[in-house]
Amino acid sequence: MxxxxxxxxxxxxxxxxxxxxxxxxxxPEWTRQRIGEVINYIEEYEAAPRLNVRRNSNHYYYANHYDVMQVGGEKYLALKRKSTTDPIIKNxxxxxxxxxxxxxxxxxxxxxxxxxxxxxxxxxxxxxxxxxxxxxxxxxxxxxxxxxxx
Structure with missing residues (x-):
């Protein structure tokens, strides 16, 4: 081509x-902006107990469906794996x-x-x-x- x-x-x-x-x-479309927002929700979900902050439904939904990976200082969103042998599927x-x-x-x-x-x-x-x-x-x-x- x-x-x-x-x-x-x-x-x-x-x-x-x-x-x-x-x-x-x-x-909704998975844009860079939306992925960044979801990463923030997951990080807020994980930090909530330390910060005494109340979690909302978005925190729970995204934390149950996605994981945040960090490779070389850059954060990525991945589908939550059912077991450690499952492949990492990047969103x-x-x-x-x-x-x-x-x-x-x-x-x-x-x-x-x-x-x-x-x-x-x-x-x-x-x-x-x-x-x-x-x-x-x-x-x-x-x-x-x-x-x-x-």
């Missing part, structure tokens, strides 16, 4: 992402979806939706409709689909 095709694919993907969150998705901000999906898509050899979802589920949380939208934007995959026996 040349640079112009990649820029156009990124623009189409970002437009589809906006449409997905504005029209179709009932859940990726929507601003980083395209780059992560592009890397995984290339690593799977343009394998399509199912291969990407299988690879993603042990690394990142990205909604399935977003993955489907990404695959639809891939020129190489669309060409493979048009000429499957070549």
């Amino acid at each position: 040349d640079k112009d095709e990649e820029i156009n694919a990124r623009r189409r993907f970002e437009l589809d992402l906006r449409l997905f969150y504005n029209a179709r998705c009932k859940k 990726l901000p929507s601003e980083e979806y395209y780059n992560a999906l592009l890397e995984i898509h290339k690593n799977t050899g343009h394998g399509g939706r199912d291969k990407m979802l299988h690879t993603l589920k042990s690394q990142y949380y990205i909604p399935t409709p977003v993955v489907i939208s990404f695959v639809k934007q891939c020129v190489t995959c669309q060409n493979k689909k048009a000429f499957p026996n070549l």
Whole structure:
């Protein structure tokens, strides 16, 4: 894929992402800002007993569903694991979806939706409709689909 095709694919993907969150998705978008807010809720939840502060329902919800990881001084939000043998699944901000999906898509050899979802589920949380939208934007995959026996 040349640079112009990649820029156009990124623009189409970002437009589809906006449409997905504005029209179709009932859940709020995981932006950097929202992830930062959730990290703050979890940190407040953990600090509440020391500070004699009362916890609210948001504190309990986020502390029960997510963990905060710190890698190299940077904090990340991860889905809560059921056991220590489960993989750490990073909750990726929507601003980083395209780059992560592009890397995984290339690593799977343009394998399509199912291969990407299988690879993603042990690394990142990205909604399935977003993955489907990404695959639809891939020129190489669309060409493979048009000429499957070549």
